[in-house]
Amino acid sequence: MSEEGAPSLLPSEVTDLSEEVAMDQTGDVSYCVANSKTESATDFAFGLATPPGTPKAVTIKPDWFGSYFRPLRVLRPALPTLVEIINNRQTILTFRPGENITTLIPKVENYNMLVQTKNSIALPGEIVLRIIEEAINLEPTAVRTLSLVSKGFYTLVNTFEKSIVGSLILSDNGALTYTNSTTSPIIGTATISAYSVLEDKLTYKWYSEMRARAIxxxxxxxxxxxxxxxxxxxxxxxxxxxxxxxxxxxxxxxxxxxxxxxxxxxxxxxxxxxxxxxxxxxxxxxxxxxxxxxxxxxxxxxxxxxxxxxxxxxxxxxxxxxxxxxxxxxxxxxxxxxxxxxxxxxxxxxxxxxxxxxxxxxxxxxxxxxxxxxxxxxxxxxxxxxxxxxxxxxxxxxxxxxxxxxxxxxxxxxxxxxxxxxx
Incomplete structure (x- = not known):
């Protein structure tokens, strides 16, 4: 780990990434990002379907709530197809009037090398963020795993924490309606016997707590x-x-x-x-x-x-x-x-x-x-x-x-x- 707490795995060490996109019968897009050098140590499975020939995927481990409560997945808009990504390179996320993710992403070094297609075409930063969002939507505790992929992922996940959580909340389809999500501070249930207090909204810990409450x-x-x-x-x-x-x-x-x-x-x-x-x-x-x-x-x-x-x-x-x-x-x-x-x-x-x-x-x-x-x-x-x-x-x-x-x-x-x- 570096002094800033980032993993020692540098972006240059994970440029050999492969990515496959598949559409299931419902039209959902599935991403599988894997480091071919380590085979499984940094493999991830996003979505519901996995096309033939994709690298072996290791499912992101759920927190202990997910181990015995009914799974909860917030339905979110399907990610763009690979053709749409390459041809349009459209901006998916907007954070403030007049400022979009395209202008902010360059602050993250080598962001365009985080995820590539099998033909070595780099995906734009906004699509990488959408993949991160989808992973967190599927399992809020995926933040820890994503941060260990590379220094680039670590920086990206932490730089846009509030924006990612805010986007997840806007598209939660009412999943957090009964969780007291409008109140701050709240008492965290993940360490209930020690009784933690969550002061700030729009953080990964707060969102994970809301999802746990929804379950x-x-x-x-x-x-x-x-x-x-x-x-x-x-x-x-x-x-x-x-x-x-x-x-x-x-x-x-x-x-x-x-x-x-x-x-x-x-x-x-x-x-x-x-x-x-x-x-x-x-x-x-x-x-x-x-x-x-x-x-x-x-x-x-x-x-x-x-x-x-x-x-x-x-x-x-x-x-x-x-x-x-x-x-x-x-x-x-x-x-x-x-x-x-x-x-x-x-x-x-x-x-x-x-x-x-x-x-x-x-x-x-x-x-x-x-x-x-x-x-x-x-x-x-x-x-x-x-x-x-x-x-x-x-x-x-x-x-x-x-x-x-x-x-x-x-x-x-x-x-x-x-x-x-x-x-």
């Missing part, structure tokens, strides 16, 4: 841990099952967005009293419908967690009565509101990440919560009321309702909101 939202909104039972008389909308499911998913995503906001509002706070106070004020600022959706989603997560734990404990031969299971559920609900939707995902799938094992962190948090609850019940310590109970009190005050019918009132508001969604 979390997709995972939870379709998982049985947020299952709504129509047989239990809720929801009561008399529509086709397929349409009802779509409306349920939209409601769940709206609730998960509110949970992200609830977790992000405590950035910079450390003491429990400060955190609980800020989250309580956040709940106070919500309207009746949003508060009902948030409360309902937490109830869904908690109720399905309890049912899941009952089955798991029975399989392990553990004897837990309803009181013990209810205590676990209350602690789980409180942690989900404290750490956001990530906590629920880590509970479900954390064991699949053998390197970090976030499920162990989840179990430690749940155990600590149970110990704190027991200490409070025995009169050893003081404790805050659960955030879910705080939310219910705020809801009852806003609606002027009582505890006995507050759940029915919340469900009515949620159903009205679900019925109004545009599919």
């Amino acid at each position: 979390i939202v997709e995972t939870l909104s379709h998982h049985d841990i947020m299952f709504m039972d129509p047989g239990g008389n809720w929801p009561t909308l008399e529509i086709e099952k397929s349409e009802l499911y779509q409306r349920e998913v939209l409601m769940k995503k709206a609730g998960l967005l509110l949970l992200f906001k609830l977790a992000d509002c405590i950035v910079g706070l450390e003491s429990t009293s400060d955190i609980r106070g800020e989250q309580s004020r956040f709940l106070e600022r919500l309207g009746e419908t949003d508060l009902a959706i948030l409360i309902a989603c937490v109830e869904l997560l908690g109720g399905n967690f309890k049912a899941r734990e009952q089955v798991v404990c029975a399989e392990r031969g553990e004897q837990l009565d309803n009181h013990d299971l209810t205590e676990r559920m209350c602690v789980f609900e409180d942690k989900v509101q404290r750490f956001g939707p990530y906590f629920a995902c880590a509970y479900l799938n954390g064991h699949l990440n053998s390197a970090r094992r976030p499920d162990i962190w989840v179990m430690e948090e749940l155990q600590q919560g149970l110990e704190d609850l027991n200490a409070f019940e025995l009169g050893y310590t003081m404790a805050f009321a659960s955030l879910q109970s705080v939310g219910w009190r705020i809801f009852m005050h806003k609606m002027g309702t009582t505890q006995s019918n507050s759940w029915n009132e919340a469900k009515k508001l949620v159903e009205v909101e679900m019925a109004g969604y545009k599919l």
Whole structure:
């Protein structure tokens, strides 16, 4: 590595690059860039299809989210064909009025040698950037791999970081709608147990966090841990099952967005009293419908967690009565509101990440919560009321309702909101 942190592999060492372009049946363009000298050390696969005769491709390794969550790929405009690139050499990206990528690229030494065709025709810098964009779109953590291709790639990736991320956001097709992407700073979930804070938007780390959150939202909104039972008389909308499911998913995503906001509002706070106070004020600022959706989603997560734990404990031969299971559920609900939707995902799938094992962190948090609850019940310590109970009190005050019918009132508001969604 150089003093600036760039790889020692210089552009002159990677001029022998080969590139193939193929069109699949949907019209997507696939790029495969490989260093023939190293065969596979710096090989990459972009897109969906690979034409015959291309160099062996090594898929860019996903981060640990991608290893066990449903893959998410933002649909982006197809890259130009090779003929269009060579004949037109048109400017693809524009950054500021009067200044385009063609005027900025020469600042990167030997940029035109980063990618070549098999006939040694250098691709223009703007196309190289589009390839970089597509790689990051397919897998946000590809930034690390791309930076190691050559010093030229390292410089290009870092010089145009904000522009690349901005372009990805503009063409995300709504994939980041439920990730709280408009707020800054936010709490990063990639190192949740250490609790990192992301200050700046339009950075690769921030974009990777948004994509990870989008995967979390997709995972939870379709998982049985947020299952709504129509047989239990809720929801009561008399529509086709397929349409009802779509409306349920939209409601769940709206609730998960509110949970992200609830977790992000405590950035910079450390003491429990400060955190609980800020989250309580956040709940106070919500309207009746949003508060009902948030409360309902937490109830869904908690109720399905309890049912899941009952089955798991029975399989392990553990004897837990309803009181013990209810205590676990209350602690789980409180942690989900404290750490956001990530906590629920880590509970479900954390064991699949053998390197970090976030499920162990989840179990430690749940155990600590149970110990704190027991200490409070025995009169050893003081404790805050659960955030879910705080939310219910705020809801009852806003609606002027009582505890006995507050759940029915919340469900009515949620159903009205679900019925109004545009599919």
